[in-house]
Amino acid sequence: MTQTRIMLVDDQALLRTGFRMVLEAEDDFTVVAEAGGGAEAIALAASVRPDVILMDVRMPGIDGIEATRQITAARPESRIIILTTFDLDEYAFGGLRAGARGFLLKDAQPNELTAAIRAVASGDASVSSRVTRRMLELFGSKLPAADDDDASRLGALTEREREVFLAIAEGLSNPELAERFFLSESTVKTHVGRILAKLGLRDRVHVVILAYRLGLVGR
Amino acid sequence: MTQTRIMLVDDQALLRTGFRMVLEAEDDFTVVAEAGGGAEAIALAASVRPDVILMDVRMPGIDGIEATRQITAARPESRIIILTTFDLDEYAFGGLRAGARGFLLKDAQPNELTAAIRAVASGDASVSSRVTRRMLELFGSKLPAADDDDASRLGALTEREREVFLAIAEGLSNPELAERFFLSESTVKTHVGRILAKLGLRDRVHVVILAYRLGLVGR
DNA sequence: CCCGGCCTGGTACCTGGGTACGACGCGCTA
């Protein structure tokens, strides 16, 4: 059986090498390219023609969604798996709409990862079960009243970040956040930036949308 | 019976004169001051000491909420009625929290207006019935499934603005709005600005919140 | 004991978004 040629796309080199190590441990996988940004990914996809692309959502410049759109348009043979830290965000769903075949969390177990890659490589689609569950909850007819440990779904966030997240969802500006939490605006910006990065969101507007969609605010 | 001394606060001079004409037609009302901004309002409230203040929410500089807060703090004898174009926004509720005694829509009938002023002048509170209804819907235990002409609640907005409003609530940026509606970014900005002004909202973040609160988006 | 995560803060920079104008064409109505 021939090897599955994989490309990694993520702006964090560290994460790429982590994934590379996991993947290279499998003898039917070979990592043929790494890209640190969307533009690079598009170029490499065209030249090295990988079978499977693991695509981060959030990157400087061209983001993972747009890159997915362009790559699938130009070369549908490359199966793309969207990677995200969080299990639900607009970008990610946009990614599926953009032609991605899979959807995985970055904290997935190695066997989940390899299974997903083999699945999409063989033509199937693979979506993280947690995501599937979320999708059903969100787009199904009835969403069960959010249990109050629902905030724990924001597992990627630290305690402080969770607080800030919720406050952003209330519509507070950065100065207002600083006032509420007795922080400098610098610190607030640091928190906000980290929240956006971890959840793969573009700006505070999307934070609000996510919070409402998850039922974390507004009754 | 002595006259009720009224101050008008709104950045639109036209609207002020309109209200003034309505109010002066009542022989127990007299308009003793007009202010075009929050700072002016605070100063005038202290010097002319009106009985009732009709306060617009959205103004350049110090907004109506902050002005309300400061005036009620300094001089609780002045009863403040919040005026808004729309029947529900964060600022308005903030106004009630800030110490306002009434809440009225700018398109209220003259008799509603005069009744509200007499009510607050005599010590009662007066809240527009539409607002009351909204509050009950929003903060009551159960909100009736939004009837699909619910968007019509955005009566102040034109058709185009309504479309843009909903798209903003989806999280679209200005360039994205321009693309979706085949408009220039300039036009988009014009629409967005008008929407914010009409609804008395600060920025697009609050648009999203309002839309979700009203159940206009995201099921 | 040191290391790493977390929270905090700062500086510098740049872009998106919001504001304030003014302008033009269209269609409707007084």
Add this chain to the structure above:
DNA sequence: TAGCGCGTCGTACCCAGGTACCAGGCCGGG
């Protein structure tokens, strides 16, 4: 015919917000 509302577009300005990068303090675990 003269408005007026609406939608469109432009230019110019300013600031909030987001990004990048660095750094110190605290705490808990290896």
